[in-house]
Amino acid sequence: xxxxxxxxxxxxxxxxxxxxxxxxxxxxxxxxxxxxxxxxxxxxxxxxxxxxxxxxxxxxxxxxxxxxxxxxxxxxxxxx
Numbered sequence: 381x382x383x384x385x386x387x388x389x390x391x392x393x394x395x396x397x398x399x400x401x402x403x404x405x406x407x408x409x410x411x412x413x414x415x416x417x418x419x420x421x422x423x424x425x426x427x428x429x430x431x432x433x434x435x436x437x438x439x440x441x442x443x444x445x446x447x448x449x450x451x452x453x454x455x456x457x458x459x460x
Contacts, residue, residue, distance in 0.1 A: 384424050384427050384428045384431060385428060387420070387421075387424050388421050388424050388425060388428060391417045391418075391420050391421040391424070392417075392421060394413075394417055395414050395417045395418060395421075398410050398413055398414050398417070399414065
């Protein structure tokens with residue numbers, strides 16, 4: 381999870397740097413790189429959101445184990 385976070389942060393940092401350097405670089409190449417990094421960050425953003433959600437579910441399960449056991453028992457009874 382930490383690696384995904386670092387990729388997102390570094391992509392944002394590089395985009396900011398490219399934006400700062402825009403007057404001194406080839407405009408087309410600069411835009412291509414910024415767009416690429418934006419798409420990369422977006423893809424990893426979705427992965428990060430899923431990682432965070434899974435962690436929250438895991439934490440919830442640990443904290444509410446008894447409730448979940450009861451929930452599964454009730455749903456099993458309903459299904460049978």
